[in-house]
Amino acid sequence: MTYNFDEIIDRRNTGAIKLERRIAMYGSEDVLPLWVADMDFRTPDFIFEAIRERCEHPILGYSMPPKEFYPSLIKWINDHHQWDVKRSWIGFLPGIVPGLAFAVQSMTEEGDEIIVQPPVYYPFFHVVNNNKRVLINNPLKTVNGKFEMDFDDLESKITSKTKLLILCNPHNPGGRVWDKETLERLADICTRHHILVVSDEIHADMVLEGYHHTPFATVSESAAQLSLTFMAPSKTFNMPGLISSSYIIPNEILRNRFVDYLEASELTGGNIFAYAATVAAYEKGEEWRKQMLDYVQGNIDFIVDFLNEHIPQIKPMIPExxxxxxxNCKELGMETDELFEFFAKKAGLGLNKGTTFGMGGEYHLRLNVACSREILKQAMEQLLVAVVDLFI
Ligand SMILES: Cc1ncc(COP(=O)(O)O)c(C=O)c1O
Structure with missing residues (x-):
């Protein structure tokens, strides 16, 4: 079956944050919303079928995950990431961002230091700051147009109060797929300094052709023992509104501590539609996933080629x-706020402001290309007109 990713679907009146928050973000509804990281592609049919099938039964009562839930997850992780996850290591998590907060709350104390590697997905900052922990920045370096970890800076910032590092693997917003050597070095440093690692792997199933995702926990036995890994089908299969994710914690002591926290807060359960959709995604989703990634790669190539040819002042980091x-819009000659306004007001484009992602976000914007290519063509035409106008 060939899926159609060119389709343009009207998302008005569905509560889509991408649309509903345009006035708050950009001061106008007249912007193409290319920001919030969900897709404008149709959520695949097998997800809807699973939900409909569950709706056939007349009672939507308190329910356990279906018996296929964990086996389908274990098989998916084994097939895609060559990680032999044991059933006892995993459990349901009501969202990855909530999971990050639970990890901060269960594994650290107020005043402890937590390391993040900006520019990075901004809820990482919130879960540290809002829980009165101390945020330590270990900024990424840009080397040959790609992010690299700065291990010297990391070691220099570790103190006896540093307890946790939140890793974005693969990385958002840079689209970097961290290789085994990088993760091994990170694991080695964290092992020596007794620092736990929470590895957010929500983007793991969207690695593009030519790259390979390495779960942090698989790089060494010590990485397995000091890590909490969070995965989810929600982003890959465009169903983040259902809220379904999982934790994987091989170390029994850490796992018990995390589970005790979840149980004490009554946070262990999910909803029946999330369960059904997760099983469908992992059992039936491979063909859709491949076609979706092909289309996304085509969109990335389109944007990169267009910018190189027509607006070389804007330099994209090539996502992996x-x-x-x-x-990177530095050569447009504007400060970050001005740049953001220029995109919204002059080009009619709603992107994420780089500084939202912390240090290193200056002069940058994040563009979401999970939409019909027609929309991206329109976006690039609008941008070109605005940029030409700027240089006249
Ligand atoms: C790195 C990363 N983690 C987590 C999330 C969101 O996870 P959830 O919707 O399960 O809270 C996103 C969404 O953009 C993300 O990019």
């Missing part, structure tokens, strides 16, 4: 995973 492109 997912559908987000980190744009």
């Amino acid at each position: 995973a997912s559908f987000l492109i980190w744009l």
Whole structure:
């Protein structure tokens, strides 16, 4: 079956944050919304079928995950990431961002230091700051147009109060797929300094052709023992509104501590539609996933070629995973706020402001390309007109 990703679907009146928050973000509804990281592609049919099938039964009562839930997850992770996850290591998590907060709350104390590697997905900052922990920045370096970890800076910032590092693997907003050597070095440093690692791997199933995702926990036995990994089908299969994710914690002591926290807060359960959709995604989703990634790669190529040819002042970081492109707009000669306004007001484009992602976000914007290519063509035409106008 060939899926149609060219289709343009009207998302008005569905509560889509991407549309509903345009006035708050850009001061106008007259912007193409290329920001919030969900897709404008149709959520695949097998997800709807699973939900409809569950709706056939007349009672939507308190329910356990279906018996296929964990086996389908274990098989998916084994097939795609060559990680032999044991059933006892995993459990349901009501969202990855909530999971990050639970990890901060269960594994650290107020005043402890937590390391993040900006520019990075901004809820990482919130879960640290809002829980009165101390945020330590270990900024990424840009080397030959790609992000690299700065291990010297990391070691220099670790103190006896540093307890946790939140890793974005693969990385948002840079689309970087961290290789085994990088993760091994990170694991080695964290092992020596007794620092736990929460590895957010929500983008793991969207690695693009030519790259390979390495789960942090698989790089060494010590990485397995000091890590909490969070995965989800929600982003890959465009169903984040259902809220379904999982934790994987091989170390029994850490796992018990995390589960005790979840149980004490009554946070262990999900909803019946999330369960059904997760099983459908992992059992039936491979063909759709491949076609979706092919289309996304085509969109990335389109944007990169267009910018190189027509607006070389904007330099995209070439993503190795997912559908987000980190744009370096420094050569347009504007400060970040001005740049953001220019995109919204002059080009009619709603992107994420780089500084939202913390240090290193200056002069950058993040573009979401998970939409019909027609929309991206329109976006690039609008941008070109605005940029030409700027230089006249
Ligand atoms: C790195 C990363 N983690 C987590 C999330 C969201 O996870 P959830 O919707 O399960 O809270 C996103 C969404 O953009 C993300 O990019």
